[in-house]
Amino acid sequence: MQISEVAQKFGLTTDTLRYYEREGLIGPIKKGKNGIRNYDEDDIKRIQFVKCMRSAGLEISFLKKYLDLFDEGDKTVKERREILVEQRNILKEKLDAMQEAYDKLTMKIELYDKNILDKNLI
Amino acid sequence: MQISEVAQKFGLTTDTLRYYEREGLIGPIKKGKNGIRNYDEDDIKRIQFVKCMRSAGLEISFLKKYLDLFDEGDKTVKERREILVEQRNILKEKLDAMQEAYDKLTMKIELYDKNILDKNLI
């Protein structure tokens, strides 16, 4: 699979894919004789994981750390579990903050719909 | 209320509060004869709103736009409602993406706990 297809598939740009590779999140992707990247199934799986986690706002530095440990094999299992839990906790905090803001926005919109507008309430 | 108390109250830095003021999100805050800011109840309410929305990742440019319209009074009600809905939609997308990542992380952690580790699965 060529870079533009992969980009298309995940809604990323080719620049972003090369950037992720530069940062060591994925690859190094195998290249054909002409120097063109050819993504295989494992590359795709990895990109899918990265895309999902990045969409949720997880930092590249974390993903790099986790994936490096993954590549080191079974001896890193314990450490990997720990950082997954840590990231999930961070994510939970963010989710809660966002849910709170979401509910506040919903309430505000309802007030606008009912024309109950307090000049002093933002 | 002085700047450091307000910062403390909301878990912001004084630099951030002055930055928000520079950007026109809040204030201009009234100052005493010595030039020191004195935050009143309305300032606090506004900061609470900004803090909540920023914690959810809403952009400063949006908050600026919304709060400027708010200050213009009743004639902007319709436009305000529209941008609130728009922001809520954006927030919903993000919430969904984060929930998906959260669930994925939870599943992974469970696999780690049960020692079901597929070498080919990230």
Place this chain on the structure above:
DNA sequence: TATTGACTTGAAGTTAACTCTAAGTGATAT
């Protein structure tokens, strides 16, 4: 054969949201 289009590289540029620095003021504690 010439041009088009997708790819390649290293490096520089961009953006949002802070964060820090340097230099200064003014009230209070020793």
Place this chain on the structure above:
DNA sequence: ATATCACTTAGAGTTAACTTCAAGTCAATA
């Protein structure tokens, strides 16, 4: 009186995550 402390300013610096640029290669098509 002198030191400490919280505050003030304008402006420069930082960080993460891209994004763009300039210059080049290569295969396929008009």
